[in-house]
Amino acid sequence: MSTLAENAMKAGVNMELVMDDGKVQVALMLDRLKNAKVLPIRDDDILLCTYPKSGTHWTWEILNMIVAGKAEYAKHWQNSTWLEYRTKEELETLASPRILHTHLRPSQLPETVWYKGCKVVYVTRNPKDCVVSSYNQLSKQVWKDNPAGKASYTGTWDDFIEFFLKGCIPPVPYFEHAIEWTNISEAKKDFEICRVHYEDMKQDCVREIRRMADYLGRPLSDKTYYDISEACSLMNLKHANEKLKDQTYHFQWQDGASGYFRKGITGDWKNWFTVAQSERFDKVYKERLNETFPY
Template structure:
């Protein structure tokens, strides 16, 4: 019988995938994952945790500015601090306090993170917008190292929804990811994380910046919060990432491929989902997470 990783590749994922700890992962990061639980965490590390396409670039840049106390872009792309993709040696070179980020579940993270009571920011987004955004990225991007010159995903939109709901995508299991982060305080008692909603950031970014700053113990003026919000607007952050930042850690795409920044909006899923697809998504969501679909 085919494994979920094999089924995902058969459905159109054009990357080597393997099973690791019961879920589908890119084969190229498994070595890092096996070592990650013993990764040396520093006392002042800040960890940004998101499911893919939940505003990771946006939140990571905001956190860097909050810690710096000013609206200046970090030198590198967020990929320079990506926990599961960078080597331990690369991450050790980062100056403290490090703003690390990950798409992993709590159970996959370094043990020392919980022991040291590090600051953790968890950003959640409407999963229907997440699946649309990841589908667009996967169907448009071609890695420069990909000799086949195929997009990451060449299957259909309907099949992609199936892969997402079945938790066969290499981006990780959405429902398991959400459940673990929802229950983190039961597993690690008295561990306080800062929960942020993508849609709230879109409504009032300044207010969410203040909340994150308060959680990190950083006192920022109203003016600085406003300047950070403006610097991290979709238009300005897209320009900075493509034109101002050092590109060393940027995943390189072949000519004609899209970048990470597509629309940065909410509700675009309505332009993609059929009524039947939306109803099915809601039912599976409600069954797995034991709550009404809230978006």
């Protein structure tokens, strides 16, 4: 009988997937996940924790500007600080305070994150929009270590939704990720994290920037909050990432791909999901998270 990993690869996921502790994982990530668990953490590290396609680049740049105290883009791509992808040596070259980003679940993070009391910003987004954004990226993304030059996903949209619900879409199963982060306050008593919603940032970015700055203990002027919000608009951020930044850690893409930055809107899922797909998604969401789909 085929495993979920094998079924996903047969249906168009063009990465080697394996079953690890009952979950689908990208084979090349296994050693990296083990290494991430024991990476040295500094007292002043700031961790940006997200499920993929939840506004990671957006929030990472905002956090860098808050720390810098001005609306100035970080020199490097955010991938230079990707906790589970960078080596210990690469991360050690980063100046403090480091703003590390990760898609890992709390149980996969270095334990020192919790007892050192690092600042943790956790960003969520409507998962239906995450599905659409993931599909558009993975169906056009060509990984630099993919010798076949194929996109990461070449299957159908229908299958993509099903594999997402079953936890087969790399790099992390959605529901396991959401469950652990939802319950982190119970698992790590008295540890305060800053919870941010993508939709709230779209509604009032300045307000959310101010809230993150307060959490980090780095309050800024109202003008600076507005400047950061403007600098981190979709078009400005896309231009900065493609034209101004060091491209060392930039992944390769097929011609015509929008890369990490596509529409940057809320509710695009309505243009993709059928009524039946939406209802099935809502049903699985309620079964797995024990709550009604909130969006």
